[in-house]
Amino acid sequence: MFKLPDLPYAYDALSPVISDATMHLHHDKHHARYVTVLNQALEESGAKPADLESVVREAVAKGDKKLINNGGQAWNHAFFWEAMAGSASTPTGALAAAIDKAFGDFEAFKAAFVKEGVGHFGSGWVWLVAHGETLSIKSSHDGETLLPDTAATPILVCDLWEHAYYLDHKNDREGFLKQWIATLANWGFAEAQYAAATGTGKAYAYPAPTA
Helix, strand or coil: CCCCCCCCCCCCCCCCCCCHHHHHHHHHHHHHHHHHHHHHHHHHHCCCCCCHHHHHHHHHHHCCHHHHHHHHHHHHHHHHHHCECCCCCCCCHHHHHHHHHHHCCHHHHHHHHHHHHHHCCCCEEEEEEEECCEEEEEEEECCCCCCCCCCEEEEEEEECCHHHCHHHHCCCHHHHHHHHHHHCECHHHHHHHHHHHCCCCCCCCCCCCCC
């Protein structure tokens, strides 16, 4: 059985961009529900997977919508919590250089990230992703993850579903994204992910299931 991961910070740590109320709703209700349905589906099938990543990849290969959606959402949310921090920072070192190479400079990157998120129709996610040393920005729809592309390493992600921001920002997705990328992006985590993408270290993995 997969467990709902604890937040890596207090519920109010991301305020005022993301309030305590939003975090309780988002983590304790939405994320928890995806994990519950994921476990129900695995129990019904008799599967005993070693990791969530393989569950999602196999579900995509088989076209299993229930596991694609709930497994994907469980994974995406867990990654999202790690991709945020309660204090603002900026990228350094190899990741900063890669951002400059891909986008021109950090300000241009932030503008491109926000533009992609605002332009994504409906629910989904906006990602900074690495293929080796090369960075790009993409969005994914609903519970879609980057996991099927084994050459891709997610560096950062922001949730575009309305439950991620509506209590705090109403329908102002652009305002939310601008504040998010400026103040909440966890660049220490992103740098570790980029190191993994370029051959040093290990990329994020969802906590292993328990018996």
